[in-house]
Amino acid sequence: MTVSISISAVRRNCCLYILMGMEAWKILLLLLCGHVLSIQVFGVPGTCPADVGSKCEDDDWKGEFFPDIPKIKYEGPSSKNPLSFKWYNAEEEILGKKMKDWMRFSVAFWHTFRGTGGDPFGAQTKFWPWEDGTNSLAMAKRRMRANFEFINKLGVDRWCFHDRDIAPDGKTIEETNANLDEVVALAKELQGTKIRPLWGTAQLFLHPRFMHGAATSSEVGVYAYAAAQVKKAMEATHYLGGENYVFWGGREGYQTLLNTDMGRELDHMARFLEAAVAYKKKIGFNGTLLIEPKPQEPTKHQYDWDVATTANFLRKYGIIDEFKINIECNHATLSGHSCHHELETARINGLLGNIDANTGDPQIGWDTDQFLTDIGEATLVMLSVVRNGGLAPGGFNFDAKLRRESTDVEDLFIAHISGMDTLARGLRNVAKLIEDGSLEALVRKRYSSFESEIGAQIEAGKADFEMLEKKAMEWGEPKVPSAKQELAEMIFQAAL
């Protein structure tokens, strides 16, 4: 089974140092520690490695995980305290809803608790004090406790997970499922009544068995394995009260068309999703199924390239009504679109389901998954959300990670606060824009010529070419006014 490195007997004086240098959420610390394990993490400045010498076998890491971090409070824009909200005031009402109900923020377990800081050229840089260097079940549970302390201190109500980042692989599917069950049971307990998953998903990309894809693998055995895994992950999400279930096809694509039967692979993907829909209904899971587009990385081309490509796929196979889309801003820009474009495309196709809130670097051609701090961008994002009437049962999941070189525990809080404040600021700006009304008026005026009889006929599909030709000849050269683009930008910027 699995990715794991199982070390059945690692004895005394053994300094175990495992760096799995994949990008954040894709990374596992895969040591199954059987009996005795003495770990010595060489002092890494900026983190405070815990004395975990004898803790491998149990999960009771007493005491707080974040002893120096208070519950984060709203202190307003003039506060200089990095560990406070300046713009996000959860209970404050904006545009008829509480901020927290617009936002529905979620913490991504993988980035925050499994991110190592590794990159394609570098080993792990993050050594959190509560980590013992193993991928044991005990460690998985301890980590889950840290997750809930983090969530509570941050003041959010939702979290997201991949099956394999919360519980370790076992040697067989059965054993792996048992591991998952154990951790999920703990999470259920820790969730209490208020907290629940925004969404869950199955990790179908890290393990080498998925190297040719999961639903689109050239191997029938992998297809079956993936089905078994999604089945279980959907059950776990359902059990935890998850509101959505996500499909991200990181390996559903190709490296070169020379060795690929793209048509057949897409057919397989459709069959897989149909089976997922059927299973969802069978178990009574009412959450939304979400597809998360990404154009490339890790493969050269991923089949769920962008919103339009995904919508075409769903329509072609007749399953468009069963899915919505989870839009990640950095994925949007990698596909050549602004995030706002992708959000609007999803919205007008009736597919806007959830947002993975992050941002990329405008000069960089891969997924950097940074926390969004651009207030103009955040305002555009919130504009789509408000137009959509909110995102529920979706929300904002922070699919974002600390940069490799940010290695303090407090950086985890600073980054999330910054991301939450930025979106909150965006929402406040949208409220200003709407109250001001100038931008909306500008757009309404632009299309006002369609508020005519002939406009109505066109929009009703009743204007044929002959009638239109007659009109065009009758009217002569049409008047075409300025688009007032710089004015629109001036109005927009004034609201920031």
Place this chain on the structure above:
Amino acid sequence: MTVSISISAVRRNCCLYILMGMEAWKILLLLLCGHVLSIQVFGVPGTCPADVGSKCEDDDWKGEFFPDIPKIKYEGPSSKNPLSFKWYNAEEEILGKKMKDWMRFSVAFWHTFRGTGGDPFGAQTKFWPWEDGTNSLAMAKRRMRANFEFINKLGVDRWCFHDRDIAPDGKTIEETNANLDEVVALAKELQGTKIRPLWGTAQLFLHPRFMHGAATSSEVGVYAYAAAQVKKAMEATHYLGGENYVFWGGREGYQTLLNTDMGRELDHMARFLEAAVAYKKKIGFNGTLLIEPKPQEPTKHQYDWDVATTANFLRKYGIIDEFKINIECNHATLSGHSCHHELETARINGLLGNIDANTGDPQIGWDTDQFLTDIGEATLVMLSVVRNGGLAPGGFNFDAKLRRESTDVEDLFIAHISGMDTLARGLRNVAKLIEDGSLEALVRKRYSSFESEIGAQIEAGKADFEMLEKKAMEWGEPKVPSAKQELAEMIFQAAL
């Protein structure tokens, strides 16, 4: 002297309409010259300016347009003659069809006869000897004669046109249509029995009236105008025996979402295309309607971004069965895909209708419309064409232009010969690949695990998650063989 066009006497009733310095095919020197026009084009090095001093009033430019260019013949790969084919042998049979029937080459009137060499920073550089510097009807007819001499010498049977590049605008739609009729009548005569348009289209992007779009303009009058224009262009294409009709929505998009109602614009576009379908049927035009995707340029975002986006649009509005797609390779790469990817995507969606054969520059972010000379690329393109069973009633249109600095008449021939030979070489390579069989075998072997009972069940949509889970548990860890990507590349390269 030089570059300049000095017009010493422009007399009565002369509507002078000059469009300069746009990129090649988008540029027109639109002088409507009523009666007398004396133009003096000063000697431009590299072209051989004709004595056209007194020729404005008639269209009988006697003698050859290309006196130094013979009919281009196949001389085989060892020929050093630039004005011969080394690989394209029209009547030779390859893979069961004549090369000319695989290729169905077409000359693009706009690039070849209306391209000026202008670019966003530079004025016209091309001064063909037969041009008199006007956009008169007489000039339009003379140019049409040059077109057919070119086509005949090159040995192709098809051409493509935009309504406005073959005939000048008039003051009213009626006058404009009359101009078009006159030129079209001449073209019909010159076509003879063998030559016909591969496709025709309406130019809905150059004139300022279309600055906000045509079918997606915010102005209802522009929508009507565009309808009248498409109606007429479709009639002209039908009259000339055109096999396809193309929609390229160069202005159907936006510069900024701030002033745009994207949903409403897309609805308008759908209404427009529905009306086009209805009109096509009404007049009994049996040619294929083609949509040509392009992601951007001239606008920031065009609605027909790529094949998948276009397919989604067609499906959403229920008109997928009425259209196919015209793929331009340089548009493909601008949208982040290889040309081969777009061709395959169209093919497996049943939408591959025509190819605008050109190529871009891998370092450049705009449409350079160069002639394709990369034999690897050409082989991949032909692979899709062969898999599609050919393109008919579509074909290969050379939507490609000389670079600004290539200013000799013979450069027009050299470029087309090079493009035709490159694709011919691609076809020959595909034949080698197919005869060799190794690549196909490699792919077949890759998916062989689906040639099983369970594979058949999956493909038939009969494998649910419970059954698959059971199988996965039963089978244990799946075997995942090498993708043999480097071997596939070695086999491919050996065929070049």
Place this chain on the structure above:
Amino acid sequence: MTVSISISAVRRNCCLYILMGMEAWKILLLLLCGHVLSIQVFGVPGTCPADVGSKCEDDDWKGEFFPDIPKIKYEGPSSKNPLSFKWYNAEEEILGKKMKDWMRFSVAFWHTFRGTGGDPFGAQTKFWPWEDGTNSLAMAKRRMRANFEFINKLGVDRWCFHDRDIAPDGKTIEETNANLDEVVALAKELQGTKIRPLWGTAQLFLHPRFMHGAATSSEVGVYAYAAAQVKKAMEATHYLGGENYVFWGGREGYQTLLNTDMGRELDHMARFLEAAVAYKKKIGFNGTLLIEPKPQEPTKHQYDWDVATTANFLRKYGIIDEFKINIECNHATLSGHSCHHELETARINGLLGNIDANTGDPQIGWDTDQFLTDIGEATLVMLSVVRNGGLAPGGFNFDAKLRRESTDVEDLFIAHISGMDTLARGLRNVAKLIEDGSLEALVRKRYSSFESEIGAQIEAGKADFEMLEKKAMEWGEPKVPSAKQELAEMIFQAAL
């Protein structure tokens, strides 16, 4: 001669409609109007075409050019008046200097007065009321008057020009120079004592003679022609009291290396610039010579790719002390860098001379030359300017244009106000950042380990590898703290 279209007699009933579809500042309306010209510009919605029927022969367009536009005043952030400054308050002191002295704003004549709205796929869209459709000397003078009214109403003291956009080409160099002299004399008069050029330059890219380059043309005659033109443009700039002279090598590059001797071309460019330096000194022009990098467009590759490439060139040929660099933000992003990166690279090389203030579109691969409205970006730009102690004798030139579809006269003002306010807001934010001090402290702390004896030795070049190895062995594993990147971003954003 040259690029121009000279129409010596255009008589009655002649509707002259000239569309020159090049990008804004690169475009000329080149009609030399000799005697009588009756022009009728068809009503274009959104502009108010003047009755200029009989005005071709003189330059006295009485009355205001912008009758509806008042002098623009500072009204503060709460103003809703688009024709007021909300952030730019010229006389207000910030960080020890008046805002106007930090900014030194300049209007770019070409974009504002010669921009047509044309693009590679579209004809002219802008028809300003004062334009008569000609490129006559009279029109050139009238346009110059409009320029100074614009400058005065906007409240700036500087302007920039290309020789060929302020005065029309003649048939010979002598005639062209005479035209230029005449317009320059008028400009000198209109400038008064307060206004002067921020910089002047020679337009060496539009005319077809420059299609292979100017200083790097393969033709020796073009090299000489370019020298003559720069000589004259430098004289004109000097005469007008210009503070800088710019070289932008839009055609100094290649389309394909296959036909190019890059080494030789670069040698020629060096010889040319050396001659320019010598001539500058000879005539006593004390302005700064500036090179403006751009990576590509119109050519595939331009030799002055970015700041570092330009610096390497200047160093290689030993002329680094004679030049500074003019950085355009949109050029920076096209070369793969942030604008801030290019500014800082220039600054630390001692080369930051001037800024062409504009911005591009993050999804677009060509130069869109939009007005900058992003306040985060503006803050980073101003950070470099403040660190540089200002830009004088350079300044901010608005090398920015209205989008094609913005066609009202007032749009010209709105765009400039927006650009000025954005940079002013950036300056105010920098003041906040500096007063707060947190960001600077964070950076200082990061490098504090070099404030040691060994750090000083290293920086003095006195630490050899043997000594360093000894230290490294002695010290053991170094401590490496968090880079606090998310904190830095939080601090930065709080200042916006």
Place this chain on the structure above:
Amino acid sequence: MTVSISISAVRRNCCLYILMGMEAWKILLLLLCGHVLSIQVFGVPGTCPADVGSKCEDDDWKGEFFPDIPKIKYEGPSSKNPLSFKWYNAEEEILGKKMKDWMRFSVAFWHTFRGTGGDPFGAQTKFWPWEDGTNSLAMAKRRMRANFEFINKLGVDRWCFHDRDIAPDGKTIEETNANLDEVVALAKELQGTKIRPLWGTAQLFLHPRFMHGAATSSEVGVYAYAAAQVKKAMEATHYLGGENYVFWGGREGYQTLLNTDMGRELDHMARFLEAAVAYKKKIGFNGTLLIEPKPQEPTKHQYDWDVATTANFLRKYGIIDEFKINIECNHATLSGHSCHHELETARINGLLGNIDANTGDPQIGWDTDQFLTDIGEATLVMLSVVRNGGLAPGGFNFDAKLRRESTDVEDLFIAHISGMDTLARGLRNVAKLIEDGSLEALVRKRYSSFESEIGAQIEAGKADFEMLEKKAMEWGEPKVPSAKQELAEMIFQAAL
């Protein structure tokens, strides 16, 4: 079952240090195994796992590493044998030199022997039979034997290495150096008289201590550590008879300018390189020092962005004569240039020292390090090499890796053969181009106007602006011929 590495007994004094899942050559399995280590790699389909159960303590892996692979021979273009050369014939003379002397091929130890197939979203996929899953000294030695068997079977004479990929880290610098010494001694022995390193280098990017850079780290202790490491790596390279020493600054750059003092960091980098030069001279190492530019990845911006940026840095600090440049094609394209452009830029700056032969994917924004199989590209590369008179003492290093999904041992051979054949084909094409002479003639003719007296004066720096203006006026409008770009491409393609 699978991928997993289960370590059943790791005994005393065992410092286990596992780095996984980074991109190929950057990855180390760093197990320092003190005494006993029993590893069991479970069967992974497509590889043939060896029985290495009890081999941990010694390095004598008897028998062949590649028993099924014969010595690769030249069989000519008609051979269908994947394990033969079709174009590379080492002893054949082309253009006056043996192919092997033009090529000077080198195997990159890291990609070939330390590449795991991991990527940012995926774990290791490659499990070579000779690997025991450890990073022990014993394993390092066994792996070195595999390296030399590979080199010998492939028929090349050179290899390249990073210090840390050939020998494991120790707990102290001293211990690490001792490990290195031991492996280097073995390599020296295995090299024999014919084989030697093309270059060596120090790996200054993988370990977390280098997360802020090595020579440009904000920590003085890291600077010293890096100095110690380079000192040792240079000694090892010298000892092995290495012909060059490379600096690749993968962490010398920044993630955000907000926390970075770029000027100071660049000063530090210069001091570091100066010390390297001094040390090289001190120990009598006569190899060339090479800098390898890369624009980005892993950081947002790397200081050695491209050839021109690197040259500017070297000139600024006065050390240009001490270095040459190692150009990697995929790095070239990531910086916005063609590989040929970077090669030519280096060549005309006198800096072309070595080539890291690989290629990227035109649609992908990161370093894919694929083997070059494009024959057009290879021909351009060889054109630069031939113009440079060869690369010695540099050569072609295959800084290229199998794709993640290519997991058979034979894939390693196939990929190298394909890369070698492609470059060999390029060289043969260059010979054809040179023999044909048309392309060279075309270029010579283009610049022929400079073969005049005035041309000579210009090139000698004796033509001032006044003289040139006089000439320009005298000559009138220059003649500007066609650039014949499509003809140049036709000639080029005919040679492929």
